Amino acid sequence: MATNPANRIPLLQSGKADLIVADITITPERAQVIDFSTPYFVTGQQFLVPAGSPDKLDEYSKARIGAVKGTTGEQALHQRFPQARVLSYDDIPLALTALRNGNVRAITQDSTILAGLLAEAPDKAKFKILPDLLSKEEIGVGVKKGEPALLKAVNDELVKLEKTGEAAKIYDVWFGPATKTPQPRAFTIEAK
Numbered sequence: 001m002a003t004n005p006a007n008r009i010p011l012l013q014s015g016k017a018d019l020i021v022a023d024i025t026i027t028p029e030r031a032q033v034i035d036f037s038t039p040y041f042v043t044g045q046q047f048l049v050p051a052g053s054p055d056k057l058d059e060y061s062k063a064r065i066g067a068v069k070g071t072t073g074e075q076a077l078h079q080r081f082p083q084a085r086v087l088s089y090d091d092i093p094l095a096l097t098a099l100r101n102g103n104v105r106a107i108t109q110d111s112t113i114l115a116g117l118l119a120e121a122p123d124k125a126k127f128k129i130l131p132d133l134l135s136k137e138e139i140g141v142g143v144k145k146g147e148p149a150l151l152k153a154v155n156d157e158l159v160k161l162e163k164t165g166e167a168a169k170i171y172d173v174w175f176g177p178a179t180k181t182p183q184p185r186a187f188t189i190e191a192k
Contacts, residue, residue: 003017019143019154026137027075041139042138043111046110049099049127061084065105065106067108076134100126167188167189
């Protein structure tokens, strides 16, 4: 089922989806309306900016910054930089287009998503990812409230993937040394 950050929780709550698996950050606000598995991934929000731009996040505190609607990146921008002009886009390719066109000075997204986006961009030399994190985020599987058996099954499978070494193998497929976006794995999946 096609989803976006703005509609995935309502789809789960309405029963049109059983799980939210792809890139949903565990937050206290979201945990009030859905349940989360044990975290299976840890990432953070970073900025993608034109090459030659300042390297410190605080340099963008009053800038026009793009984010994807309904994401924790959008929320983090409002919290950390209340004087910034946050422009919200339906997806990251639209935000990147806004950056290319000069409509925003930076865009924010999970570090791994930005790394992949930049690796595939034909004009990647024109951009850079700032080293500092806007936020650190744990990613989990979203489960509808009141589904303890399903939540337990998801958690059991995630822990099994870690114990068998399969989780590390999956990570290496996407972020290991042989990929376009190598990043060391700095977390393990642990039972809640």
